[in-house]
Amino acid sequence: xxxxxxxxxxxxxxxxxxxxxxxxxxSSVPPYLFWYVQYPNQGLQLLLxxxxxxxxxxxxxxxxxxxxxxxxxxxxxxxxAHMSDxxxxxxxxxxxxxxxxxxxxxxxxxxVSP
Amino acid sequence: xxxxxQKPSRDICQRGTSLTIQCQVDSQVTMMFWYRQQPxxxxxxxxxxxxxxxxxxxxxxVIDKFPISxxxxxxxxxxxxxxxxxxxxxxxxxxxxxTGSQEAFFGQGTRLTVV
Numbered sequence: 001x002x003x004x005x006x007x008x009x010x011x012x013x014x015x016x017x018x019x020x021x022x023x024x025x026x027s028s029v030p031p032y033l034f035w036y037v038q039y040p041n042q043g044l045q046l047l048l049x050x051x052x053x054x055x056x057x058x059x060x061x062x063x064x065x066x067x068x069x070x071x072x073x074x075x076x077x078x079x080x081a082h083m084s085d086x087x088x089x090x091x092x093x094x095x096x097x098x099x100x101x102x103x104x105x106x107x108x109x110x111x112v113s114p
Numbered sequence: 115x116x117x118x119x120q121k122p123s124r125d126i127c128q129r130g131t132s133l134t135i136q137c138q139v140d141s142q143v144t145m146m147f148w149y150r151q152q153p154x155x156x157x158x159x160x161x162x163x164x165x166x167x168x169x170x171x172x173x174x175x176v177i178d179k180f181p182i183s184x185x186x187x188x189x190x191x192x193x194x195x196x197x198x199x200x201x202x203x204x205x206x207x208x209x210x211x212x213t214g215s216q217e218a219f220f221g222q223g224t225r226l227t228v229v
Contacts (some may be wrong), residue, residue: 036220043118043206043220044157090156101147102208102218104156 002027002093006105014113019078021108023065023091026072032094033074034102035065039087047089050074061085086112116141116211120221127197127228134193135224137207142187145210148180151223152203160205163190197228 007022025031032051036044048059055067065076074091091105117140127133137146146163161169161182169182184190194201207221 034218041222043222045220046217049217101159101162102157103159106156 002031002103004091004093004103004105006089006091006108008108009106010109010111012111012113013081015083016080019063019076019081019085019110021076021089021091021110023074023076023105024072025074025091025093027093033065033067034092034094035059035063035074035076036090036092036104037087038090038107044090047076081110081112083112083114086110115217116143116209116219118207118209118219118221120207120224122224123222124225125227127226129198129228131197132193132195133197133226134191135205135207137190137192137209137221139188139209141211143209143211146184146190147208147218148182148190148192149206149208149220150203151206157206160192163192194226197226199228202226202228 003026005024013019030052034049035047037047038044047063048057048065050057050067058064063076063078065074067074088107088109090107092102119138121136125133148160149157150160151157159172160175160180161171163169163182163184165184165187179195181193204223204225206223208218210218
């Protein structure tokens, strides 16, 4: 079975500071990994995805994530936080190695202060 | 990209009643899914909606409680039956496009409160 662990239910940063949201996965087969963002009262939006190509993946809004097989990690980063980045972030792994059924982590709420 | 319309956006229901949630997509999609997001928690897959046949349910979810229909490639419904306060959640429809990147898209969700 595949699973995802997100460390830290809340992360607080100052505007302009580095954003680091942690995600570790467990999978018996090479995984597909995703980061989604959920703004208040909205659905989920895909930030970026890893599909066994380049290990450093660039997404929308300046976010990127690096797949590290040796560490079973897929941490999300952004060099400089913006107030508009405040949201809930979910890491997810595909159950069948495709863009289909997803297993989600518990989510991390990013708080950005002025 | 796929645009998903989910109705209703929110509802408050009495325990013991049922609510049907609709999911309409603006293009033909291969896969449609229903997820539940309980308060303060992550998303859990309920089932895969299969066109013209019975849905495929995940462990812990049964058809009698969450009947699902998918009469065509662009529409699906999820019914939450005989509701209790524990069913208070956000229910989200997700689709994977038949073409392009096969990215999973999500509706805005239905916020259900059972009193």
